[in-house]
Amino acid sequence: xxLLPALLLRALLLLGAVLLPSAxxxxxxxxxxxxxxxxxxxxxxxxxxxxxxGLLGGWLLDLVPPGAEPLGATAxxxxxxxxxxxxxxxxxxxxxxxxxxxTGLAAAAVLVVRWVAAAAGLGVALPSxxxxxxxxxxxxxxxxxPLLMGLERRLLDRGWA
Numbered sequence: 001x002x003l004l005p006a007l008l009l010r011a012l013l014l015l016g017a018v019l020l021p022s023a024x025x026x027x028x029x030x031x032x033x034x035x036x037x038x039x040x041x042x043x044x045x046x047x048x049x050x051x052x053x054g055l056l057g058g059w060l061l062d063l064v065p066p067g068a069e070p071l072g073a074t075a076x077x078x079x080x081x082x083x084x085x086x087x088x089x090x091x092x093x094x095x096x097x098x099x100x101x102x103t104g105l106a107a108a109a110v111l112v113v114r115w116v117a118a119a120a121g122l123g124v125a126l127p128s129x130x131x132x133x134x135x136x137x138x139x140x141x142x143x144x145x146p147l148l149m150g151l152e153r154r155l156l157d158r159g160w161a
Contacts (some may be wrong), residue, residue, distance in 0.1 A: 010053060014037055018033075021033060029033055029129065032137045036137070037135065042081075043099050045152075058075030058076050059074075077110055085106055099145060111125075115130055
């Protein structure tokens, strides 16, 4: 089994998910594209795969300016979300709507952690901005999540994942 193509593709998807929102038009809420990549992979693999991918995506978000404080908090949040999504992968296979719903819950969990951190004095997170960001993430998830999951299934079919 050759894992290199899958690892490279996931790394490129994560990097794109981290960098693409910086090109998002100003004034519009930014979707969380990293959670979509983490969810697409986690919902089709073991929990450990979701954990590792979530940690990597969170570290990228922590390190790419403006970054996050404290360093590693975002990585832990995304890692935990990836782990939980991986644990629920069998349940979500029963319906085409459930992956979108659990991704919405995961995105909300990430935003709640961001809000709690801001309430503790680490950064700024206005509730209205968080809600708009969640709504934008869910809107983008409608076309993007099935595409990412289809890509991941294709990797699985070829024995690359």
